[in-house]
Amino acid sequence: MSRVAIVTDSNSGITQMEAKQLGVYVMPMPFYINEELFLEDITLTQEQFYEKLTAGADIKTSAPVVGDFIELWDRLLTAYDEIIHIPMSSGLSSTCSTAQMIAQDYDGKVFVVDNQRISVTQRQSVLDAKMLADAGKSGREISEILMANKMESSIYIMLDTLYYLKKGGRITPAAAALGTLLKLKPVLQIQGEKLDAFAKARTSKQGKNIMIKQIVDDCRDRFGSEAGEGIHISMAYTHDLEPAEEFKKEVQAVFPNHDIVMQPLSLSVSCHIGPGALAVTATKAISKEEMSC
Secondary structure, eight states, X not given: OOOEEEEEEGGGOOOHHHHHHHTOEEEOOEEEETTEEEEBTTTBOHHHHHHHHHTTOOEEEOOOOHHHHHHHHHHHTTTOSEEEEEOSOTTTOSHHHHHXXXXXXXXXXXXXXXXXXXXXXXXXXXXXXXXXXXXXXXHHHHHHXXXXXXXXXXXXXXXXXXXXXXXXXSSOHHHHHHHHHTTOEEEEEESSSSEEEEEEESSHHHHHHHHHHXXXXXXHHTSSOTTOTTEEEEEEESSOHHHHHHHHHHHHHHSTTOOOEEEEOOHHHHHHHOTTOEEXXXXXXXXXXXXXX
């Protein structure tokens, strides 16, 4: 049986401590804050990040350099036969394309899985990959299963403010001003590669209701189970835990039989949308047939 190492990056929300508990490996994502380099969960905590963000610091996302991949992969291949590397979606970062390029020099021992995930859905892919590896699947088999399921996931995110979208040039100042004046709470979605607009709510309550309804609709219409059977329901938030916990109670009431995981949203997304955001996701579970084939 091939020994397969599971690798991801900190965009998955998996901390270095949790990675050790799970038996996986996490590459820290780099950030430049006022031109100084920081590594997520190594030299930059969530609290430090939001302190700098809300103080108006100049924050730029970055990607691991070639040497980071080579150093980690070479070290792991002394103990493992193959590597599954699950980066954040190629539509959100260049990390994936860099990893795919470097993997070409590893003679089929490294499989870079571009299954269009981020945050808690990326975390679920890591858990799925570890489960498949523990079940004896090879690197190629794990990669194929994850890629076959790459579109079986939905993310909906409600923003508390338009300021950071405007600051990053993702909406015009005029649109941001109008949205602020109308006190709009935009709801964004990730269905595949990119972060896109989904709906505009006039209140937080309306925005939360929109997201819950859409998750229920996706479970029924996309994943074939209105009750959410065989579907992982997860949540994420940026910085403000108390409203996130209140929202979790609302989601839990709709999916009472689910163990809902809630994690801080990855900093690569957080720096573009700011604090106070809430997200809910649905991800179809790996089927028993895929596990046994």
